[in-house]
Amino acid sequence: MLNFTLTMQKKPLILVTNDDGITAPGIRTLINIMKTIGDVVVVAPDSPQSGMGHAITVDSTLHCDKVSKNNAEIIEYSCSGTPADCVKLAVHEILDRRPDLCVSGINHGSNSSINVIYSGTMSAAIEAGIEGIPAIGFSLLDYNWDADFSQIEDYIKTIVINLLSSGLPNDVVLNVNFPKLKKENIKGIKVCRQAKGNWVEDFDKRVSPMGKDYYWLSGKFVSSDKGEDTDIWALENGYVSLVPCQFDLTAHHTLQKLNTWKLND
């Protein structure tokens, strides 16, 4: 592990957020790890925001309350908005200087493959990235509220210290997923691409007491991507997956083909 603290003038300011809500065990673990590395400010949703994608609050008001005591070691704010709202509020209203890093998570559940698109955890990291702040989303493949996050603490520290030492390429944030394994069974960290995959929905259709149909979104993740360079492969084979994500969605490789369309005849 690089000796980061020796080379910095002052401790880095780290913004911590998530999408499971400020009381979730995952964010409590992440806060504890980050306070060994830098000065920590928490701005996180007051309630679970899973599946919120990159939602922002445009048609409603936002509330943000300081929930830490005045003499607390860590300053914490609880916010009524989405994960992306939390980052916007933190950067433009709460913090008195730009954070050196934004970490989001640790999410209770996977954000590998296409899940990155639906992920509130990653939307916070991407929002920070758009603001030009280095950012990482962390997720553990264990939906259990009692998930054992202690197995992955050293890996998180290693990744954060590498980022603070080396910096990230412009307009890129990291999506890190951890397999549900004992520490001794984790083989290491693998830099990956996002596996191709999707959810095959199987809506659970029910009837209300008033006789009205309603649905629960349900489904199964499927991937036909056999590549050994993907996040899915890494996680299934005992590795921590690290995928660099961009928010320029342009499919540059298709521009030439689209220019053959008869758009202006």
Added chain:
Amino acid sequence: MLNFTLTMQKKPLILVTNDDGITAPGIRTLINIMKTIGDVVVVAPDSPQSGMGHAITVDSTLHCDKVSKNNAEIIEYSCSGTPADCVKLAVHEILDRRPDLCVSGINHGSNSSINVIYSGTMSAAIEAGIEGIPAIGFSLLDYNWDADFSQIEDYIKTIVINLLSSGLPNDVVLNVNFPKLKKENIKGIKVCRQAKGNWVEDFDKRVSPMGKDYYWLSGKFVSSDKGEDTDIWALENGYVSLVPCQFDLTAHHTLQKLNTWKLND
């Protein structure tokens, strides 16, 4: 314009959705254009969903009601969920065959540049793309509910017919934005890349009658991207912008650099 109808065995099935809600003038225009091209089914949110990004409803139930009469020309469903929910429900519960195309919009307001990330309109198109269905999101740079969509009808038709004739590259959907101009002043359609840009937030902080602080999200879009190949440039110079968007977020160009990190020492 290509003579699409002559080459197809049967009329294409077109799924229409949006994020401004099923009653918005933008979607009513889009429905009227699409019914000249194919068989149309509408599955759209029952209320405005702007800024919902790629949110999906995982912690709550979904309602979906047929709102068209039995003998109506177009079958329409109003859904309690997000734009992405609408597409999932349409494809897996409502339609009896896979649509040949999904169109989303016409959005009242811009989804160019980084707005694509926050856009409910584009999340519907991207959800369809993930399902393997060709898809386009349409947006007009006019937030007015009384915006004049008649100026852009022929352009929408041209783009849809090109897509149905030529097909789209795999895992790509189209983000089409229209300048707020009279038809005679629109110079044509330009294939573009997403301009680099972001919102600089300026939260409007207020105090409630109970003495509690709250915020309205506000802000200004800024772009330092001077490229003449961007959607922002096209729109500012009188063109319709067409950006191919992908949902593999991997920043492939950075994998090599990240592999130099000391992650497994």
